[in-house]
Amino acid sequence: MTPPLVEMIGIEKHFGGIHAVNGVSLSLHPGEVVGVLGHNGAGKSCLMRILSGAMSPSAGEIRVGGKSASLGSPQDARSHGIETIYQTLALADHLDAAANLFLGRELRTRWGNLDDKLMLAEARKVLARLNPNFRNLGDPVSRLSGGQRQVIAIARAIYFNVKCLIMDEPTAALGPAETAMVGQLIKQLRQEGVGIFLISHDMHDVFDLCDRVVVMNRGHNVGSYRIDEVTKDDVLSLIIKGALPDDWAPRNTERLQ
Amino acid sequence: MSVAANGAGKAKAPPGLNAETFHKLSALATLALLVGVFALGNAAFFSINNGLTVLLQTSVIGLLGIGMTMVIITGGIDLSVGSVLALSGTVTGLLVKAGVPVPIGMTAGVAVGALCGLASGLIITKMRITPFVATLGMMLIARGLALQLTGAAPISQLGEAFGRLGNGALFRMVETQPNGLSKVIFPGIPYPAILLIVTALAAAYLLRRRSLGRHIYAVGSNEEAARLSGVDVVRTKIAAYVMSGALAGLAGNVLMSRLVTAQPNEGVMYELDAIAAAVIGGASLNGGVGGIAGTMIGAFIIGVLRNGLNMAGVSAFIQQIIIGVVVILAVFIDQMRNRR
Numbered sequence: 378m379t380p381p382l383v384e385m386i387g388i389e390k391h392f393g394g395i396h397a398v399n400g401v402s403l404s405l406h407p408g409e410v411v412g413v414l415g416h417n418g419a420g421k422s423c424l425m426r427i428l429s430g431a432m433s434p435s436a437g438e439i440r441v442g443g444k445s446a447s448l449g450s451p452q453d454a455r456s457h458g459i460e461t462i463y464q465t466l467a468l469a470d471h472l473d474a475a476a477n478l479f480l481g482r483e484l485r486t487r488w489g490n491l492d493d494k495l496m497l498a499e500a501r502k503v504l505a506r507l508n509p510n511f512r513n514l515g516d517p518v519s520r521l522s523g524g525q526r527q528v529i530a531i532a533r534a535i536y537f538n539v540k541c542l543i544m545d546e547p548t549a550a551l552g553p554a555e556t557a558m559v560g561q562l563i564k565q566l567r568q569e570g571v572g573i574f575l576i577s578h579d580m581h582d583v584f585d586l587c588d589r590v591v592v593m594n595r596g597h598n599v600g601s602y603r604i605d606e607v608t609k610d611d612v613l614s615l616i617i618k619g620a621l622p623d624d625w626a627p628r629n630t631e632r633l634q
Numbered sequence: 635m636s637v638a639a640n641g642a643g644k645a646k647a648p649p650g651l652n653a654e655t656f657h658k659l660s661a662l663a664t665l666a667l668l669v670g671v672f673a674l675g676n677a678a679f680f681s682i683n684n685g686l687t688v689l690l691q692t693s694v695i696g697l698l699g700i701g702m703t704m705v706i707i708t709g710g711i712d713l714s715v716g717s718v719l720a721l722s723g724t725v726t727g728l729l730v731k732a733g734v735p736v737p738i739g740m741t742a743g744v745a746v747g748a749l750c751g752l753a754s755g756l757i758i759t760k761m762r763i764t765p766f767v768a769t770l771g772m773m774l775i776a777r778g779l780a781l782q783l784t785g786a787a788p789i790s791q792l793g794e795a796f797g798r799l800g801n802g803a804l805f806r807m808v809e810t811q812p813n814g815l816s817k818v819i820f821p822g823i824p825y826p827a828i829l830l831i832v833t834a835l836a837a838a839y840l841l842r843r844r845s846l847g848r849h850i851y852a853v854g855s856n857e858e859a860a861r862l863s864g865v866d867v868v869r870t871k872i873a874a875y876v877m878s879g880a881l882a883g884l885a886g887n888v889l890m891s892r893l894v895t896a897q898p899n900e901g902v903m904y905e906l907d908a909i910a911a912a913v914i915g916g917a918s919l920n921g922g923v924g925g926i927a928g929t930m931i932g933a934f935i936i937g938v939l940r941n942g943l944n945m946a947g948v949s950a951f952i953q954q955i956i957i958g959v960v961v962i963l964a965v966f967i968d969q970m971r972n973r974r
Contacts, residue, residue, distance in 0.1 A: 429862075431861075431862055450864070451861065451862050451863070451864050452864040455864055461862070463862060465858075465859075466859075467856070467858065467859035467862040467863060468856065468859055469851070469852040469855035469856045469859050469860060469863075469922070470855050470856055470922065471851060471854075471855040471922035471923055472848070472851060472852060472855060476848060476852075477863075480848070480852055480859075480860065480863040480864075480865060481849075481860070481863040481864030481865045482864060483845045483848060485845065489844070489845075490843045490844065491842075491843050491844065491845060491847075491848060533863075
């Protein structure tokens with residue numbers, strides 16, 4: 378069996394006396410969509426920030442493709458094919474769409490100058506794939522709508538040969554049509570063998586898109602289940618109580634009886 | 635959407651022009667207006683000679699303004715440039731006085747400026763002290779060093795070679811007349827002006843065409859986003875402060891060379907002129923916005939104002955008041971435009 382795309386083993390993160398993430402282990406396989414759920418402050422964003430290199434863990438190991446990797450910075454994570462769509466989108470408001478898309482890994486000409494023409498052409502291509510109506514590429518992104526900004530953040534993550542994609546509430550700022558587009562995109566990426574961590578509060582999205590759910594509660598991983606084993610109520614119980622209902626049995630086996 | 639929004643209100647940006655270009659054009663119009671008014675008031679203002687004088691006087695503010703612009707775009711500020719200017723100039727003066735060849739002495743002076751910038755940059759990024767406080771400290775340190783090194787006394791009699799950078803000119807044409815006197819046909823383009831133009835072009839190229847320039851804008855626009863996008867925020871900021879320090883050093887050498895004297899208490903409050911030039915030129919102290927062309931226009935607005943008011947016999951005190959009002963007006967107009 379191929380090793381998991383990404384494995385996080387015994388990850389801990391402490392802020393002073395607060396244990397934000399407490400001995401969490403999880404894994405992600407190619408072509409798998411894993412929903413990461415939990416209360417605000419349950420540690421899910423923290424865990425994902427550790428994987429994206431934005432935060433360093435207090436303890437624990439991260440393996441990429443079976444090999445131990447140290448993700449000391451967002452650059453490190455990106456060089457391992459781990460891309461992140463942040464909830465805040467992480468866009469530089471005064472720069473235009475193309476500049477944001479290539480920020481930190483600008484395309485350059487032979488002389489080391491910025492190749493703005495090529496970047497604009499590439500940006501146009503990838504943005505058109507996500508939203509055919511995307512036009513004002515020359516405007517600073519502060520002038521764009523929430524949906525357009527979200528599209529730039531998504532485009533930035535998928536443009537560069539992504540293997541593992543972390544999506545932190547990717548549809549929070551989107552209308553119904555754009556949300557459907559993101560759903561389509563997730564399915565398409567899954568078919569291409571990309572592994573996806575999806576952080577979401579929307580139970581409908583999670584059950585629609587995910588193969589597996591991981592639930593965090595007070596910094597612990599309180600459950601990792603295939604999506605066909607659990608119901609929405611089970612997941613809610615995990616999120617709120619940190620445990621499954623007392624009389625729980627896997628949903629799929631129950632149906633067989 | 636954007637065109638419609640820009641079309642309303644009293645400060646109209648014509649269609650096809652973005653806000654930044656519009657700001658630059660209005661600043662340029664202000665500059666032209668100033669030149670026009672002063673030229674009407676005094677015939678001598680609008681002459682080649684006076685034009686070159688303005689160019690010479692503006693070169694110091696211009697050089698400081700270029701460095702300041704880069705720092706301001708990152709969302710910081712550099713209050714130390716006036717003092718660093720003095721320190722660099724006095725270090726060069728001391729070295730030249732000690733017998734070091736002028737080019738090497740000047741290079742060392744600029745290097746001292748860059749070192750001051752490096753120190754500020756490290757204090758800001760590693761010790762996480764706000765740019766205002768860090769460069770305020772550097773302002774005192776550099777000034778104190780300059781005064782301590784010289785015992786607060788100016789260093790004079792530095793030789794002709796030391797004065798060449800500040801007083802020399804390219805294409806200067808002098809004709810010896812039959813009666814033995816020499817007549818200046820064309821006063822030449824002063825070296826400081828050439829230095830300013832070359833530096834401005836290089837800085838504009840850096841900001842627009844190189845990754846470092848793009849990162850400078852990104853850091854000022856949204857530092858966390860820049861970091862998450864893989865921009866080396868620390869390196870970018872330090873680079874901006876080093877460039878500001880080095881340019882302050884260069885400006886110091888130009889100024890001291892013009893005076894042919896190294897003055898440890900020269901350049902007091904110059905940082906404020908540099909900030910004013912950048913801000914009049916459209917740079918935002920919140921970061922992410924600004925440009926070299928704008929700052930050049932801003933520096934010339936200040937230079938022309940000073941020169942014109944001097945020629946009109948306005949006292950230095952009134953001049954300060956006027957420049958203060960201009961700075962506030964420039965920022966106010968800019969905010970009016972952006973608020974809608």
